Amino acid sequence: MNQKWTMWLGGVLLAAVIAAALYFPALRRQVNKAKDLTEKTAEQARRELLPVAPVSTGDPMVKVNMFWGSRGQEGELVPVVVELPLARDPVLRAKQVLNTLLAGPVDAESRTLPPDAALLAFYILPDGTGIADFSDEIRTSIPSGIQSEQLAVESILRTLEANVPQVLRLKILIHGQEADTLAGHVDLTQLFRVNAKDAAGTQLDNPSPPGSKLPAPIRRAVDTVRRATKR
Amino acid sequence: MVLDPAHGGTDPGARGTEGISESDEVLQFAFATKRALEAQGFQVILTREGNDDPSFDDRSARANAQRGAVFITMHIASTGLTGTARVYVEPDAPATKNIAGLIPWDRAQAPFLSLSRKLGDLVQQELSKRFKGSPDTLQTAPVRQLRTTAAPAIAVEISSVVVKERVELDRMVPGVAEAIARGLVEFRPTYVVPSNSAPGGSVQP
Numbered sequence A: 001m002n003q004k005w006t007m008w009l010g011g012v013l014l015a016a017v018i019a020a021a022l023y024f025p026a027l028r029r030q031v032n033k034a035k036d037l038t039e040k041t042a043e044q045a046r047r048e049l050l051p052v053a054p055v056s057t058g059d060p061m062v063k064v065n066m067f068w069g070s071r072g073q074e075g076e077l078v079p080v081v082v083e084l085p086l087a088r089d090p091v092l093r094a095k096q097v098l099n100t101l102l103a104g105p106v107d108a109e110s111r112t113l114p115p116d117a118a119l120l121a122f123y124i125l126p127d128g129t130g131i132a133d134f135s136d137e138i139r140t141s142i143p144s145g146i147q148s149e150q151l152a153v154e155s156i157l158r159t160l161e162a163n164v165p166q167v168l169r170l171k172i173l174i175h176g177q178e179a180d181t182l183a184g185h186v187d188l189t190q191l192f193r194v195n196a197k198d199a200a201g202t203q204l205d206n207p208s209p210p211g212s213k214l215p216a217p218i219r220r221a222v223d224t225v226r227r228a229t230k231r
Numbered sequence B: 001m002v003l004d005p006a007h008g009g010t011d012p013g014a015r016g017t018e019g020i021s022e023s024d025e026v027l028q029f030a031f032a033t034k035r036a037l038e039a040q041g042f043q044v045i046l047t048r049e050g051n052d053d054p055s056f057d058d059r060s061a062r063a064n065a066q067r068g069a070v071f072i073t074m075h076i077a078s079t080g081l082t083g084t085a086r087v088y089v090e091p092d093a094p095a096t097k098n099i100a101g102l103i104p105w106d107r108a109q110a111p112f113l114s115l116s117r118k119l120g121d122l123v124q125q126e127l128s129k130r131f132k133g134s135p136d137t138l139q140t141a142p143v144r145q146l147r148t149t150a151a152p153a154i155a156v157e158i159s160s161v162v163v164k165e166r167v168e169l170d171r172m173v174p175g176v177a178e179a180i181a182r183g184l185v186e187f188r189p190t191y192v193v194p195s196n197s198a199p200g201g202s203v204q205p
Helices: A002-038 A042-049 A090-103 A146-163 A216-230 B022-039 B056-064 B110-130 B166-170 B173-190
Strands: A061-069 A077-085 A119-124 A129-134 A169-174 B002-005 B071-077 B084-089 B153-159
Touching: A061 A090, A061 A146, A077 A090, A077 A146, A090 A119, A090 A129, A090 A146, A146 A169, A146 B071, A146 B084, A146 B153, B002 B022, B002 B056, B022 B071, B022 B173, B056 B071, B084 B110, B110 B153, B110 B173, B153 B173
Parallel strands: A129 A169, B002 B071, B071 B153
Antiparallel strands: A061 A077, A119 A129, B084 B153
């Protein structure tokens, strides 16, 4: 009798262990999902409050070139044709293409920007200077290195050049602030030349330590971005 | 020769497998390169020898305070084909105004760009001989550390901290040191301090 009970108990325990082993991965997935939902960062919450680039559904679908990393040639960018309902307004258009760039290519290995980074704001000044303000993740989640940071910046510049001709040069801000570097390597104090029409040679023409020496129109725009991101 | 092992202190740089951090590993490359350069008769200064993190400007200042210096900042990426190395120089910059022999600190690299390219080409050729898959020619990138350096200046980036075993990275140390030393030996006879550059210590803050 005792032996029969022991076998029966052992069988029940074994079944319980197998059931638990089968259920555990599903339970872990559920816990992680719940954690993701509850641990919403301040950055994500703020991003939701900021107006996102509207999808101009009335605009016709247009084939645009997005510049993502090449799988075959390391450190190179390749144009990838994507269809978008591209707005006529250059600011909306810039937001659309940069958000598409951030969303990434089908092949994740060709991504040039971190998947959790977001475009917080985009402005174009009357002189053709674009100002792109990205969330902190563009610096905290990007793979560290000169090559990866250079590729990230180049993909932004080439994508704007191909699709928003009104942007002649670009200032990159992070969370409404000027940054010395993207993630410790590539210099963000300068204006990057976007369009060959910008013959003034702005790249390295206006390098400045964060918080000083920016031309007045850009300084005003930076202050506007700062005020917006502090709200 | 001013060798700059990048990052340090609270900034570990790239983080890889087996607890490898760029700031620690790059010191090994810098120490080995120092020994290889000293064997060729160069005087070598490191911008850091321990786990501290001088500012970009402090690192540049080590080279800017001396006439006839050469500056190499050393990095290890978290991407790229393992076992390869790339040399970067600053992109072309507009001509700088040289008033009373001074050049602006923010554009200190501008008068040295052609020399930096020459040095970069020589070092990249040596690296590509030793590390298969490395590019044959140097790359350009606006590397922050280079912009404020008033000397021929290059960045050497090694791939990568993401290796199966630490030994893969350690195996690259002698080759990188030797390549840099060979490149410098070839560069030395061609190095004439540009007349439009500031004399030692006269870089305008």
